[in-house]
Amino acid sequence: MRELQNLFNRNKTWAERVKKEDPDFFTLLSKQQAPEYLWIGCSDSRVSADAIVDLMPGDIFVHRNIANLVIHTDLNCLSVIQYAVEVLKVKHIIVCGHYGCGGVKATMEDARHGLIDNWLCHIHDIKRKYKEFFNKITSEQKKFEHLCELNIIEQVANICETTIVKDAWRKEQKLTVHGWIYRLEDGIIRDLDATVGFNQPHEQIIEEAVKKILVKRD
Numbered sequence: 441m442r443e444l445q446n447l448f449n450r451n452k453t454w455a456e457r458v459k460k461e462d463p464d465f466f467t468l469l470s471k472q473q474a475p476e477y478l479w480i481g482c483s484d485s486r487v488s489a490d491a492i493v494d495l496m497p498g499d500i501f502v503h504r505n506i507a508n509l510v511i512h513t514d515l516n517c518l519s520v521i522q523y524a525v526e527v528l529k530v531k532h533i534i535v536c537g538h539y540g541c542g543g544v545k546a547t548m549e550d551a552r553h554g555l556i557d558n559w560l561c562h563i564h565d566i567k568r569k570y571k572e573f574f575n576k577i578t579s580e581q582k583k584f585e586h587l588c589e590l591n592i593i594e595q596v597a598n599i600c601e602t603t604i605v606k607d608a609w610r611k612e613q614k615l616t617v618h619g620w621i622y623r624l625e626d627g628i629i630r631d632l633d634a635t636v637g638f639n640q641p642h643e644q645i646i647e648e649a650v651k652k653i654l655v656k657r658d
Contacts, residue, residue, distance in 0.1 A: 475501045478524035478533045482508045487538050507543030509562055510598040522604045531614055537592040538622040544588050566594050573654050592619045593649050596634045600642040609638045
């Protein structure tokens with residue numbers, strides 16, 4: 441336990457600092473949470489949702505996994521989405537991936553990585569879907585970056601196809617799904633123009649977002 445004492449010390453310092461700035465913060469936080477955002481991001485330790493959008497605990501509901509995937513058989517992720525949409529009534533679902541994603545990179549390597557290969561097969565599907573596009577790119581780095589982008593847009597499409605989101609929109613719930621990407625080198629988030637809200641043609645919006653990537657080729 442001594443080797444982890446630093447974490448306890450940092451927690452105490454943080455709690456004291458927060459209470460000094462806002463004496464009622466923890467009292468109010470303990471009574472309820474009312475976040476407007478559901479963040480679906482990568483498990484990478486460098487892309488902590490609260491930190492990169494500068495929000496406090498209670499402001500953002502978070503689900504993270506390797507390569508920020510939304511898979512229709514993943515009950516963990518779907519349960520989070522359902523709770524966020526139906527109970528917390530979040531107004532925004534944000535899929536935020538990042539350049540330099542290790543999960544995406546693993547799919548570009550001619551190697552086996554163990555159990556995780558079963559998870560990453562969904563990104564392999566994206567590679568096959570846009571095989572012609574990737575074959576025309578000579579730079580491996582650019583292929584990597586564009587695969588990170590396309591992966592995010594694919595997850596936005598997957599969210600829009602869930603019964604959870606479809607039911608929310610059918611009830612005219614104010615809910616918007618977004619696709620963002622974070623760059624580690626400068627700490628800045630970029631919008632991939634894959635933003636879909638109630639009563640909007642999500643298939644057309646996704647198609648247009650993909651086209652903006654497919655015309656780059658450099």
